[in-house]
Amino acid sequence: MTGLILTDLHVHLYGCLRPVDVWELGRDSWKNRVERLEAYAGRLELCAGTRPPWPDYWRTSTGVETLAENYLCTRAMRFEEFEARFALAIALFPVSHERDDLRVLRRVMETHRAEGRRHVEYRYVYPPRTPLTTNYTIKEHLDGVCEIMRLFAAESSGTFEPRLAMSLSRNPVEALTQYANLKAWQAATPEDTRKYLTAIDFSGYEETTDVMTLEPVCRQIHADNASHPRHALALLIHAGETMEKGSVEQAVARVMGAVNLGAHRVGHAVALGFSPEARRHVATRSSCVIESCITSNLIVAGVPDATSHPVREFVAEGLSICLATDDPGIFATDARKEYQVAETILGRDTCARVNARSPDFRSEVLSGRLRAM
Numbered sequence: 001m002t003g004l005i006l007t008d009l010h011v012h013l014y015g016c017l018r019p020v021d022v023w024e025l026g027r028d029s030w031k032n033r034v035e036r037l038e039a040y041a042g043r044l045e046l047c048a049g050t051r052p053p054w055p056d057y058w059r060t061s062t063g064v065e066t067l068a069e070n071y072l073c074t075r076a077m078r079f080e081e082f083e084a085r086f087a088l089a090i091a092l093f094p095v096s097h098e099r100d101d102l103r104v105l106r107r108v109m110e111t112h113r114a115e116g117r118r119h120v121e122y123r124y125v126y127p128p129r130t131p132l133t134t135n136y137t138i139k140e141h142l143d144g145v146c147e148i149m150r151l152f153a154a155e156s157s158g159t160f161e162p163r164l165a166m167s168l169s170r171n172p173v174e175a176l177t178q179y180a181n182l183k184a185w186q187a188a189t190p191e192d193t194r195k196y197l198t199a200i201d202f203s204g205y206e207e208t209t210d211v212m213t214l215e216p217v218c219r220q221i222h223a224d225n226a227s228h229p230r231h232a233l234a235l236l237i238h239a240g241e242t243m244e245k246g247s248v249e250q251a252v253a254r255v256m257g258a259v260n261l262g263a264h265r266v267g268h269a270v271a272l273g274f275s276p277e278a279r280r281h282v283a284t285r286s287s288c289v290i291e292s293c294i295t296s297n298l299i300v301a302g303v304p305d306a307t308s309h310p311v312r313e314f315v316a317e318g319l320s321i322c323l324a325t326d327d328p329g330i331f332a333t334d335a336r337k338e339y340q341v342a343e344t345i346l347g348r349d350t351c352a353r354v355n356a357r358s359p360d361f362r363s364e365v366l367s368g369r370l371r372a373m
């Protein structure tokens with residue numbers, strides 16, 4: 001009996017959809033999404049060279065295989081191509097009054113509970129403005145998501161705890177507005193619904209923005225956490241994941257920037273593999289936790305093979321680590337496979353010890369909220 005990642009603190013909701021999920025959930029609604037699917041096809045064609053034959057996904061007997069070929073990311077690729085493949089799920093299941101997103105959430109939670117996961121923090125992009133979201137409010141969105149989580153947790157009788165991390169824009173002005181809207185929602189929402197939102201995340205492509213521009217919103221988050229600990233939100237920042245356009249030094253600087261902004265956890269930080277000084281600093285001068293998503297890093301972060309993944313150094317040098325699956329559906333991995341990969345790198349005992357610590361790194365623990373309850 002091998003282990004599995006019981007507490008998964010870094011997953012993106014839509015990236016948890018497997019090809020069969022996308023196919024089944026999209027079967028009845030794809031005809032209403034033609035315009036968005038055309039945009040997805042154009043985007044993928046631009047970076048992969050061939051146009052995905054999306055109408056075949058539901059019109060031919062081998063449609064689900066064709067969908068999988070154009071959706072799954074199972075070899076090393078540029079971040080841009082990964083995002084273009086991911087765009088299929090976004091095109092099909094927009095956040096809107098129709099609540100396709102809630103069908104996605106329920107399906108993903110069912111899969112994760114069946115795998116044996118116990119606690120999962122789902123990152124969810126702050127709803128973008130689109131023609132479909134006219135009059136759609138953040139209150140409607142958060143109420144809907146948290147209510148599904150509450151019902152699902154109740155029907156799981158304590159065996160599965162979902163949590164929500166909202167992924168905000170990397171544009172600092174937009175981020176401040178979005179954050180203010182989340183705080184207003186918290187203030188107006190009862191505890192049994194509000195409790196599911198536990199973190200703020202900054203994700204997406206990191207190389208075209210300066211992480212330090214997020215300083216005002218990060219400062220506000222820490223100030224609010226201190227004055228209102230029962231509403232505290234953990235600060236999560238993806239940093240040092242990709243080094244496609246810039247140098248290793250710049251990627252290390254982004255990680256250190258996120259650490260200096262007081263991130264409770266940093267996503268990936270693969271760049272730290274190249275800098276023993278930076279690792280030492282994080283290990284001894286901060287309480288920042290690194291989220292290691294090994295399969296994801298092999299596919300989009302340029303790590304050539306599992307044995308070269310820096311997680312071994314991270315653990316050996318005393319950094320706090322949690323193992324996570326990132327986008328397991330699109331990377332064709334799951335909580336068990338990912339644990340096995342980690343075990344081959346870390347060894348059985350170390351891997352078990354690292355995995356057992358993950359509950360200490362949950363957002364509601366790191367933000368101080370649980371202590372205040």
Ligand SMILES: [Zn+2]
Nearest residue numbers: 203238267326
């Ligand atoms: Zn991620």
